[in-house]
Amino acid sequence: MSTKENVQFSPTLPYSSYVDPEVFNEERIKIFSKNWILVGHASQLEKVGDFLTLDIAGEPIIVTHGTDGELRAFYNICPHRGMKVENSDKGNKKVLQCGYHGWTFKLDGNVNRAPNFKTNDLGEHSCMKSIRLEVQNAMIFVNLDKNAASLAEVYQEFLEGMKEYPFFDSLKLVRETRREVKANWKAVVDNYLECDHCSIAHPGFAKSFDISNFCTTTHDKFTYQYMAASKNAEGDQARFYWIWPNMMINVYPGDGNVNTIQVVPVDAETSLGIYRDYSLNEITTKEKEEYFKFVDQVRQEDFDLVEKLQKGLSSQAFSNGIFSPTEHAAVYFHELIDKNLQD
Ligand code: FES
Ligand SMILES: [Fe+2]
Structure with missing residues (x-):
């Protein structure tokens, strides 16, 4: 007999690992001092x-x-x-x-x-x-x-995939923004690795892209998320790469619309987000300004989410959360954390 009680969801890492300075220090030594x-x-x-x-x-x-x-x-x-x-x-x-x-x-x-x-x-x-x-x-x-x-x-597999973007070599940095995020670095990465929150938290994003066709695939030390842009021609996709442990590369439709995110751990409950926007030329067009407005809005919505989330992670109400089946990229991220902390 199958009962609802038998359904097993993947658990998140314990919430204590998002607030505990000792865990933070262990991650500093075993993850950030050992990885590219x-x-x-x-x-x-x-x-x-x-x-x-x-x-x-x-x-x-x-x-x-x-x-x-x-x-x-x-x-x-x-x-x-x-x-x-x-x-x-x-x-x-x-x-x-x-x-x-x-x-x-x-x-x-x-x-x-x-x-x-x-x-x-x-x-x-x-x-x-x-x-x-x-x-x-x-x-x-x-x-x-x-x-x-x-x-x-x-990162053999990831670098192999990057060959699809020969224009990366010609990109120019057109904007860099830094923001202190009052959240553990893992909460910022977790947020990036699923789009279950997109329809609720990112109405503008959900309108521009077909989030019902949001796909996530996990690979050796990176994940790939993509979907078709609803108003654009077929194949003109937004693509999101997360690379272990704290890097993201986003490729939006349009001429060299690439941005990167680095989530720099500062302390157990603070991160520094470094956001870099690249383009094939340094001229800022009206279209580019619109695009900047769009990405800034999505970022702000995510800041609000993770900073509010961080408060809940130190509550005694729960010791951990659970992941839905479409949050499998975050599950993979947590497995890598576990593995690296054990090594
Ligand atoms: S010159 Fe003395 S500490 Fe650098
Ligand atoms: Fe988001």
Whole structure:
């Protein structure tokens, strides 16, 4: 006899993992210090001297474009006494200077001048510590783990699929917005990985796209969600990729309408969302403005959802939630979290 009580839904991770600083710290060590993390697009570092900075797993990182044309990543930490070297998010400099005792560094991370020291005597303190960096389809990734398998190996299937978008190399960054989200990074990813909430929370989005034909497929360390645009010709689809652990790439209909989202964990209940919009040219058309308005609206609706959700996750009412069968991408995400925390 089949009864409703027998139906088994997949459980979410325990809600405590969305609020507990100890779990957050474990994720920092076992996930964010061991995986490839998207840091930007090559168009952001086009010229010699261009740099960008960000935090990964609580570590300040800097990526530079050297005089030899190479992109490199370092810990943004001074080898003299541990000061954070560069404080801007991005810029262009010939040398980097530490604001404490004035040591300067070349774009390849080697010390340039160290007042009161002979630079030849500095040993391991003679350069900023380097980090692995790889570029694929003009997307720049770094990994804090020296022994991690290569990006091409880890994301083989995803990178194979990216060949469908040869225009990625020609994209230009046209807008970057950052927003502090008062929610655990996993809640932001969970929200991205299902569209059961779309008809309720995103009325504009639900009108523009045929969400009844929303499809989700899970793959090795990434998921792919897509649907047809209801007003456009067949095949003109919106496509959404989530790449383990915290990266998203969205390809909307239109000329190179690509945006990326990085969900940077800040603490157990705070994340930094970095939203980058790309285009094939830097001219902002009326159509583009409309498109920006559209994506901003959808983002705002999601911020509201996850920030309200975060409050419920610390309640004692439930210890976890359940996933519907159409939320299988989020189930996969939770399996990967579990697996990585056990390793
Ligand atoms: S800590 Fe950077 S120069 Fe002293
Ligand atoms: Fe959403």
